[in-house]
Amino acid sequence: MVSTKGEASRSRLIASAEELFARKGIHATTVSQIVAHAGLTQAAFYLYFKSKEEMVTELLDTFERRLDLFTDAGRHVGELPGGEIEDHVIRTFAGLFRLLGDNTNLTRIALQGTDRGELLRDRIVSRIADNMANNQSLAIVRPEVEPTLVAESVVASVERLVYRYIMTGEKDAEQLGRQAGKLFLRGILNHHRIGG
Amino acid sequence: MVSTKGEASRSRLIASAEELFARKGIHATTVSQIVAHAGLTQAAFYLYFKSKEEMVTELLDTFERRLDLFTDAGRHVGELPGGEIEDHVIRTFAGLFRLLGDNTNLTRIALQGTDRGELLRDRIVSRIADNMANNQSLAIVRPEVEPTLVAESVVASVERLVYRYIMTGEKDAEQLGRQAGKLFLRGILNHHRIGG
Numbered sequence: 001m002v003s004t005k006g007e008a009s010r011s012r013l014i015a016s017a018e019e020l021f022a023r024k025g026i027h028a029t030t031v032s033q034i035v036a037h038a039g040l041t042q043a044a045f046y047l048y049f050k051s052k053e054e055m056v057t058e059l060l061d062t063f064e065r066r067l068d069l070f071t072d073a074g075r076h077v078g079e080l081p082g083g084e085i086e087d088h089v090i091r092t093f094a095g096l097f098r099l100l101g102d103n104t105n106l107t108r109i110a111l112q113g114t115d116r117g118e119l120l121r122d123r124i125v126s127r128i129a130d131n132m133a134n135n136q137s138l139a140i141v142r143p144e145v146e147p148t149l150v151a152e153s154v155v156a157s158v159e160r161l162v163y164r165y166i167m168t169g170e171k172d173a174e175q176l177g178r179q180a181g182k183l184f185l186r187g188i189l190n191h192h193r194i195g196g
Numbered sequence: 197m198v199s200t201k202g203e204a205s206r207s208r209l210i211a212s213a214e215e216l217f218a219r220k221g222i223h224a225t226t227v228s229q230i231v232a233h234a235g236l237t238q239a240a241f242y243l244y245f246k247s248k249e250e251m252v253t254e255l256l257d258t259f260e261r262r263l264d265l266f267t268d269a270g271r272h273v274g275e276l277p278g279g280e281i282e283d284h285v286i287r288t289f290a291g292l293f294r295l296l297g298d299n300t301n302l303t304r305i306a307l308q309g310t311d312r313g314e315l316l317r318d319r320i321v322s323r324i325a326d327n328m329a330n331n332q333s334l335a336i337v338r339p340e341v342e343p344t345l346v347a348e349s350v351v352a353s354v355e356r357l358v359y360r361y362i363m364t365g366e367k368d369a370e371q372l373g374r375q376a377g378k379l380f381l382r383g384i385l386n387h388h389r390i391g392g
Contacts, residue, residue, distance in 0.1 A: 150379060153353035157348070160348050183341075183383040186384075
């Protein structure tokens with residue numbers, strides 16, 4: 001039975017692992033280092049996780065589910081009145097920047113170029129592209145736009161803006177959401193669908 | 197005096213170095229490896245370069261001068277009739293994708309996250325942002341656009357599109373130039389400046 005004290009140990013192990021994975025890479029981080037940094041024992045680690053790999057999978061699964069809320073936001077654009085599309089897109093981008101900025105260690109881990117990180121990235125690109133293609137069939141998005149190419153641009157830009165502005169504290173999620181949301185929305189929308 | 201044979205050796209050393217730097221990183225590549233891969237001797241290397249560092253500087257200086265032709269293209273937008281802006285921007289993006297695609301090793305080296313690569317990237321972002329700010333003062337670019345933020349997005353997108361489409365041979369420079377050029381131009385332009 002996992003007690004409250006057990007939950008606290010588990011959280012400490014996760015926080016320790018996230019910090020080390022982000023700083024040194026997953027490969028270079030050992031279970032001994034994770035437990036030492038958390039002030040716990042190897043036995044404590046293996047009470048909660050089968051292996052480092054299982055822990056990484058759990059961390060990224062959770063992160064992915066939280067990301068899905070934002071990457072799937074384009075799905076509902078077709079149901080909105082034209083004047084509300086821009087607000088919806090800006091809010092979605094701002095929410096995404098907030099999630100990534102509140103979880104900078106997980107963001108760094110996911111973007112580290114590991115196989116799992118690449119899969120996560122490809123999945124995000126696909127979801128954004130699928131929703132964009134759907135909005136294209138509804139004539140919201142310009143017909144000559146290539147959804148996958150634009151989705152790749154969006155993901156690359158979001159990554160860069162998080163490193164450049166969120167991790168340095170130079171801009172907040174709302175400022176980035178407004179700029180990136182408008183930039184990409186105006187870049188892909190059919191003219192008559194934009195407010196002004 | 198450097199003979200034609202000397203020039204050929206120098207070119208072989210440069211090609212060998214570019215390939216190894218791109219594949220293994222600058223730090224992990226030694227002069228011995230560069231000369232072995234080129235089928236030459238250490239003596240040949242030191243005939244043309246003082247050190248590995250000097251060679252890296254020369255490679256990136258040359259690359260930077262060639263990149264400048266494209267990153268500075270926004271400077272002349274204000275002189276163009278409105279209808280020609282889009283063509284000019286598309287041609288510029290296509291030229292940039294062609295240069296990066298024709299020099300994939302140098303592109304990888306420049307983007308490797310070395311100090312010099314970071315400087316090069318920052319310089320490109322600044323040039324694009326400066327020209328965008330100038331075009332904003334001419335009312336070509338929308339007033340609320342933040343030039344540096346958009347320039348960061350442009351550079352991040354170009355990098356990603358090169359890796360994803362040019363290095364895999366999936367799309368050519370013209371296709372990418374058209375898509376990226378239109379995406380970012382429409383994202384930042386004042387409405388009345390776009391053709392249709």
